[in-house]
Amino acid sequence: MGTRKGSVTIKDIAKKTGISITTVSRALSNNPHVRKETRELIQSIARKYNYVPSYRALSLKTNRTNTIGIVVPQLTHEFFSKVIRGAERYAQDNQYKVILCPSNDSYEREVAHMERLLNGRVDGIIACISNETRDYSHFTRCVEQDVPLVFFDCVVEALDVPKVVLDDFNAGYQAVKHLIDQGCKRIAYIGGPEHVSVNYQRYLGYKKALTEVGHPLNYQTIVHCPTDHRDHGESYTQNLIQAENIDGIFAATDVLAIAAIRAIKAKGLKVPDDIAVVGFSNWTIGKVYEPTLTTMSQPGAKIGGKAAQALIQLINDPDENHSRRIIVESDLLVRQSSTRLTRSR
Amino acid sequence: MGTRKGSVTIKDIAKKTGISITTVSRALSNNPHVRKETRELIQSIARKYNYVPSYRALSLKTNRTNTIGIVVPQLTHEFFSKVIRGAERYAQDNQYKVILCPSNDSYEREVAHMERLLNGRVDGIIACISNETRDYSHFTRCVEQDVPLVFFDCVVEALDVPKVVLDDFNAGYQAVKHLIDQGCKRIAYIGGPEHVSVNYQRYLGYKKALTEVGHPLNYQTIVHCPTDHRDHGESYTQNLIQAENIDGIFAATDVLAIAAIRAIKAKGLKVPDDIAVVGFSNWTIGKVYEPTLTTMSQPGAKIGGKAAQALIQLINDPDENHSRRIIVESDLLVRQSSTRLTRSR
DNA sequence: TTGAAAGCGGTACCAT
DNA sequence: ATGGTACCGCTTTCAA
Numbered sequence: 001m002g003t004r005k006g007s008v009t010i011k012d013i014a015k016k017t018g019i020s021i022t023t024v025s026r027a028l029s030n031n032p033h034v035r036k037e038t039r040e041l042i043q044s045i046a047r048k049y050n051y052v053p054s055y056r057a058l059s060l061k062t063n064r065t066n067t068i069g070i071v072v073p074q075l076t077h078e079f080f081s082k083v084i085r086g087a088e089r090y091a092q093d094n095q096y097k098v099i100l101c102p103s104n105d106s107y108e109r110e111v112a113h114m115e116r117l118l119n120g121r122v123d124g125i126i127a128c129i130s131n132e133t134r135d136y137s138h139f140t141r142c143v144e145q146d147v148p149l150v151f152f153d154c155v156v157e158a159l160d161v162p163k164v165v166l167d168d169f170n171a172g173y174q175a176v177k178h179l180i181d182q183g184c185k186r187i188a189y190i191g192g193p194e195h196v197s198v199n200y201q202r203y204l205g206y207k208k209a210l211t212e213v214g215h216p217l218n219y220q221t222i223v224h225c226p227t228d229h230r231d232h233g234e235s236y237t238q239n240l241i242q243a244e245n246i247d248g249i250f251a252a253t254d255v256l257a258i259a260a261i262r263a264i265k266a267k268g269l270k271v272p273d274d275i276a277v278v279g280f281s282n283w284t285i286g287k288v289y290e291p292t293l294t295t296m297s298q299p300g301a302k303i304g305g306k307a308a309q310a311l312i313q314l315i316n317d318p319d320e321n322h323s324r325r326i327i328v329e330s331d332l333l334v335r336q337s338s339t340r341l342t343r344s345r
Numbered sequence: 346m347g348t349r350k351g352s353v354t355i356k357d358i359a360k361k362t363g364i365s366i367t368t369v370s371r372a373l374s375n376n377p378h379v380r381k382e383t384r385e386l387i388q389s390i391a392r393k394y395n396y397v398p399s400y401r402a403l404s405l406k407t408n409r410t411n412t413i414g415i416v417v418p419q420l421t422h423e424f425f426s427k428v429i430r431g432a433e434r435y436a437q438d439n440q441y442k443v444i445l446c447p448s449n450d451s452y453e454r455e456v457a458h459m460e461r462l463l464n465g466r467v468d469g470i471i472a473c474i475s476n477e478t479r480d481y482s483h484f485t486r487c488v489e490q491d492v493p494l495v496f497f498d499c500v501v502e503a504l505d506v507p508k509v510v511l512d513d514f515n516a517g518y519q520a521v522k523h524l525i526d527q528g529c530k531r532i533a534y535i536g537g538p539e540h541v542s543v544n545y546q547r548y549l550g551y552k553k554a555l556t557e558v559g560h561p562l563n564y565q566t567i568v569h570c571p572t573d574h575r576d577h578g579e580s581y582t583q584n585l586i587q588a589e590n591i592d593g594i595f596a597a598t599d600v601l602a603i604a605a606i607r608a609i610k611a612k613g614l615k616v617p618d619d620i621a622v623v624g625f626s627n628w629t630i631g632k633v634y635e636p637t638l639t640t641m642s643q644p645g646a647k648i649g650g651k652a653a654q655a656l657i658q659l660i661n662d663p664d665e666n667h668s669r670r671i672i673v674e675s676d677l678l679v680r681q682s683s684t685r686l687t688r689s690r
Numbered sequence: 691t692t693g694a695a696a697g698c699g700g701t702a703c704c705a706t
Numbered sequence: 707a708t709g710g711t712a713c714c715g716c717t718t719t720c721a722a
Contacts, residue, residue, distance in 0.1 A: 060714085
């Protein structure tokens with residue numbers, strides 16, 4: 001009996017049959033250098049006693065854990081849930097398991113997770129850095145120790161590893177372009193912290209779209225919220241529409257978009273007729289809310305799947321081209337909150 | 346050099362210092378039977394060469410993985426996300442890591458996950474069975490092999506293991522009681538598949554509340570949807586309000602509740618004035634939707650945390666009382682969709 | 691075709 | 707205080 005209570009080892013089978021450990025091992029791995037009868041005997045005994053090879057012994061021997069770690073800022077977040085789902089799906093289809101490392105947007109937790117992964121527990125790591133993270137040495141260490149690493153969404157540009165990202169810049173551009181096409185002239189921007197690169201890229205896309213058609217940039221109508229929580233979104237939008245005469249809003253997240261719409265409604269204005277709104281991320285809520293929310297897609301499962309794929313490639317071939325950048329496209333999903341041309345009145 | 350590229354082993358340090366492996370091991374674990382200078386020398390070398398004990402060797406030796414598996418039907422689901430967050434949090438605080446096993450409500454995947462966990466990869470498992478699962482032998486096997494197991498939410502009653510559940514029956518009762526208190530006389534029920542025990546319990550709570558105050562049970566106003574998808578919810582509700590004259594709905598999930606409200610609005614009726622609605626689960630959307638949704642709380646993080654706690658207890662003390670049932674209470678959260686007495690007109 | 695033994699990276703018992 | 711060695715469960719080389 002092995003040490004998992006009730007678990008049988010190769011040694012047990014060897015003893016029981018009087019055959020050597022070596023032969024048992026060979027028989028169980030269908031090595032041809034074993035006589036057919038011997039093999040069948042051993043395999044039947046193994047089946048009978050419910051033999052299962054020990055994961056622990058195997059991973060010590062083979063230096064493989066068949067496990068990857070996934071470091072994410074948030075768990076209860078539609079985008080990250082989907083990323084994890086996509087990554088897990090790809091991993092499972094390739095015999096890998098996934099260890100979950102939510103940092104809860106805390107730098108300390110993120111570092112702690114990385115530390116505890118760099119002891120041979122996983123074969124590689126997928127990570128999205130937290131909003132709070134300014135120092136990247138825990139990731140540098142990972143690379144130094146030759147643990148395969150792939151970033152997604154919020155990445156460390158300085159590190160020479162594969163990165164899977166949305167084309168946030170172009171997505172922001174498209175969103176605002178759409179508002180312009182709907183006839184909006186004074187389009188505001190409201191987004192999360194500017195230092196988070198995805199937000200900044202979306203913002204740059206906004207600027208480009210406006211500049212391109214010669215709309216003036218009014219910095220009074222550009223708001224970088226300290227977080228993208230609903231509460232902030234509502235109050236900032238309130239201030240915004242109080243002070244400025246706008247007819248369109250591009251919100252860098254759906255949460256902020258819905259918060260904005262609530263504020264607009266509260267002021268007695270109508271969406272999209274008075275102010276059209278486009279969000280970002282395609283959250284479920286946007287399909288159900290009234291009006292339904294125009295938004296940019298952010299295919300989390302696809303991003304997660306591609307990240308897992310890149311990681312597993314890297315594990316199997318450590319010398320491949322590291323600095324690949326895998327870009328996932330975002331699509332405009334037109335719904336009620338922005339469709340002014342087709343409105344009924 | 347160990348076999349993680351760049352990783353140093355105890356043996357390397359022994360060689361480098363000319364000290365025995367044993368002493369190095371002792372020094373690194375702060376064993377007092379090592380001379381202070383020796384210890385400090387070894388520790389400084391270890392630090393210098395970035396020594397990290399091998400997780401793989403350790404887990405083979407100690408028969409501990411410090412990892413637990415969590416089997417859930419869905420990942421991108423607010424409730425399960427929260428459960429996972431709660432479980433992971435507790436696990437992390439107790440030096441455990443979590444392996445994710447989403448079954449995606451597929452019996453096959455659930456079985457596959459369990460198989461791959463029963464090889465010594467984890468110290469224990471937390472599980473919620475999928476809607477599809479009718480055969481429980483993969484869980485029976487888990488118990489037979491003495492792998493600690495804890496169920497939550499959708500549990501296998503027949504198995505003698507700890508279970509963490511919401512008091513669904515009482516919660517359903519409270520929800521309907523609230524509608525009655527609001528003056529509703531003809532209250533409909535709409536829920537997910539009846540064979541899923543949590544749905545059935547909520548339904549029983551509904552029946553009890555009605556029976557208790559002498560309201561007649563009208564089976565025309567009791568709908569068990571094949572799934573709890575929005576689409577089903579909307580069409581079933583449409584039929585319901587078409588055929589029956591109701592003034593209240595208890596929906597066994599928030600998804601169905603919102604679907605119901607959409608159908609009601611589409612018919613030109615008002616919530617809560619014409620029909621009051623109470624949902625179940627306290628999803629984020631219910632706080633933002635208009636009207637905001639009255640609902641029963643379903644504290645996922647708490648449930649996950651308690652499950653992890655029970656599991657880790659079981660791991661550390663396998664002889665403890667197995668058949669514990671840990672019941673988490675649900676609270677009524679009154680919002681606009683049901684507040685008829687305080688409505689402004 | 692089969693078996694003995696070394697080794698993966700640690701720990702811990704038994705000597706010295 | 708320090709070192710030799712067996713062992714955890716399995717694979718693999720070498721020998722027979």
